[in-house]
Amino acid sequence: MQHTGYFRPQSLAEAQALLAAHPDAQALAGGQSLLAAMKLGLCQPTHWVDLQDLPELQHITRHHDHLWIGAMVTHEAVVHSAEVQAWCPLLAHLAGGIADAQIRHVGTLGGSLANNDPAACWPAGVLACGATVVTTQREIPADDFFIGLFTTALQAGELILGVKFPPVASGHYLKYEQAASRFALVGVAVTRSAQHMVRVAVTGLGQGVMRWQAAEDALSAQWRVSALDGLFLADTEAMGDVHASASYRAHLAAVLCRRAVAHHTGESPTMPRGAKPRATPSVQTTVHATPPGHTLQGEHVLNADLLQVWQALLDPTILQMSIPGCSAMRLLKPNHYQATVKVGLGPVSAKFETLVQLHPDIAPTPGSTQARCGLDVSGQAGALGSGQAHVQVQLEQIGPHTRLHWSAQPQLQGTLAQLGNRLVQASAQRLSEQFFERFAQALSGEAPRGGAWFFFYALSQPLRRWWQHFFRK
Numbered sequence: 441m442q443h444t445g446y447f448r449p450q451s452l453a454e455a456q457a458l459l460a461a462h463p464d465a466q467a468l469a470g471g472q473s474l475l476a477a478m479k480l481g482l483c484q485p486t487h488w489v490d491l492q493d494l495p496e497l498q499h500i501t502r503h504h505d506h507l508w509i510g511a512m513v514t515h516e517a518v519v520h521s522a523e524v525q526a527w528c529p530l531l532a533h534l535a536g537g538i539a540d541a542q543i544r545h546v547g548t549l550g551g552s553l554a555n556n557d558p559a560a561c562w563p564a565g566v567l568a569c570g571a572t573v574v575t576t577q578r579e580i581p582a583d584d585f586f587i588g589l590f591t592t593a594l595q596a597g598e599l600i601l602g603v604k605f606p607p608v609a610s611g612h613y614l615k616y617e618q619a620a621s622r623f624a625l626v627g628v629a630v631t632r633s634a635q636h637m638v639r640v641a642v643t644g645l646g647q648g649v650m651r652w653q654a655a656e657d658a659l660s661a662q663w664r665v666s667a668l669d670g671l672f673l674a675d676t677e678a679m680g681d682v683h684a685s686a687s688y689r690a691h692l693a694a695v696l697c698r699r700a701v702a703h704h705t706g707e708s709p710t711m712p713r714g715a716k717p718r719a720t721p722s723v724q725t726t727v728h729a730t731p732p733g734h735t736l737q738g739e740h741v742l743n744a745d746l747l748q749v750w751q752a753l754l755d756p757t758i759l760q761m762s763i764p765g766c767s768a769m770r771l772l773k774p775n776h777y778q779a780t781v782k783v784g785l786g787p788v789s790a791k792f793e794t795l796v797q798l799h800p801d802i803a804p805t806p807g808s809t810q811a812r813c814g815l816d817v818s819g820q821a822g823a824l825g826s827g828q829a830h831v832q833v834q835l836e837q838i839g840p841h842t843r844l845h846w847s848a849q850p851q852l853q854g855t856l857a858q859l860g861n862r863l864v865q866a867s868a869q870r871l872s873e874q875f876f877e878r879f880a881q882a883l884s885g886e887a888p889r890g891g892a893w894f895f896f897y898a899l900s901q902p903l904r905r906w907w908q909h910f911f912r913k
């Protein structure tokens with residue numbers, strides 16, 4: 441078993457330097473999620489960088505336009521903070537409902553947000569409050585911070601310092617607990633600003649926290665439970681698992697939202713009999729879910745002609761540059777590559793030994809406007825399992841540009857298969873965008889930012905996103 445080193449920096453600068461010097465190190469807050477993930481063999485950081493001695497992350501302070509809660513503030517400290525109670529009681533109530541006293545005394549706000557568990561309570565509170573996550577590099581509005589399942593906007597080595605909560609006039613958080621862990625089977629946070637704008641954030645649906653736009657619109661127009669009559673989430677907005685079906689989760693979201701509003705208005709939260717369901721499949725998501733086993737696809741217009749794009753696709757240097765995080769790539773024989781890929785998503789990370797085989801099915805000839813390339817990828821991640829993807833890439837010359845259409849069908853085995861479909865769905869869109877951004881940069885002669893990675897990332901949307909995030913954690 442790999443030995444994990446331990447650092448206990450005494451300043452933020454030291455913590456940042458340690459994370460920069462050890463790319464496979466991970467920040468350690470209370471270890472509530474990180475250590476559990478390690479025990480399950482889901483990640484193997486080379487070092488822990490323990491944040492508990494950093495004074496910048498420990499405080500709760502009230503400012504004229506926001507409440508500051510440091511990243512290392514524990515849930516229990518939030519429960520008992522007079523500042524929090526005065527500024528936004530929703531937050532104290534939310535923190536008080538997390539797990540049990542032992543967990544609350546050790547688990548932290550920053551750890552919860554960085555982890556972005558799809559059933560966690562804090563992401564709902566932070567999103568509903570329209571808060572801002574402050575990191576060592578920037579300020580990230582909550583709407584941009586939560587990307588999807590176990591995925592956030594945090595970059596490698598970027599630490600959360602704390603969260604700025606703006607004032608809210610009223611708000612409430614309610615969850616229906618998963619009996620064993622007290623995580624939210626579904627949780628709903630509702631806030632209303634002094635300007636009567638309402639935000640509704642739902643956690644526990646399966647793909648990470650989301651805003652429920654239709655409920656927000658209805659409640660901003662009329663702050664009454666009755667404004668929600670007939671309003672339900674579409675079942676397709678939720679995912680089912682051993683704990684609850686998708687339709688049950690969607691139903692719970694509507695029930696909890698009504699109860700959270702009733703908490704303030706004093707009305708009955710009961711849905712009137714015979715209320716006609718309104719068509720509102722309008723959860724505002726940051727990711728696009730794709731049913732398991734579904735073919736993933738996407739399209740991109742590249743600023744280069746067909747021949748240039750074709751040559752770039754077959755050029756291992758450009759491909760490696762385009763895929764963030766590829767630590768090594770080796771040519772085995774023409775169009776056959778071996779790559780080492782580190783995949784990181786939330787607490788899960790794995791090193792894949794990957795074989796990639798390119799099939800240049802229809803190569804472009806002078807004057808032709810179309811070309812086609814296939815790609816078979818297979819990766820082995822030790823005890824975590826394995827994955828394969830067949831990817832089709834079609835190129836079409838359109839004026840001076842080239843349209844690239846890709847489709848992929850990934851398959852996973854082992855432990856990865858249990859996480860895989862959800863990870864794939866959560867990751868697909870962003871990985872795709874990131875790869876093609878890098879690929880376009882490489883085509884134009886710029887070096888993509890960050891490390892290099894592998895081609896099949898780019899083209900197998902699920903595995904791509906998957907792998908790219910896996911890298912950076």
Ligand SMILES: Cc1cc2nc3c(=O)[nH]c(=O)nc-3n(C[C@H](O)[C@H](O)[C@H](O)COP(=O)(O)OP(=O)(O)OC[C@H]3O[C@@H](n4cnc5c(N)ncnc54)[C@H](O)[C@@H]3O)c2cc1C
Pocket residue numbers: 466467468469470471472473474475476491511512515537538539540543544546547548549550551552554555559560561562594598599600601621622623624786787
């Ligand atoms: C049995 C159990 C029940 C739970 N029930 C609930 C519940 O009901 N509701 C709920 O919301 N949560 C629940 N949790 C989650 C728990 O409360 C913690 O919030 C969560 O596990 C994060 O733990 P942590 O703060 O110790 O972070 P860690 O486990 O130390 O870290 C988690 C991740 O965040 C990263 N990280 C930590 N701090 C930072 C930072 N400042 N900047 C950047 N990255 C950082 C780490 O590198 C790691 O990847 C439960 C946990 C357990 C074990």
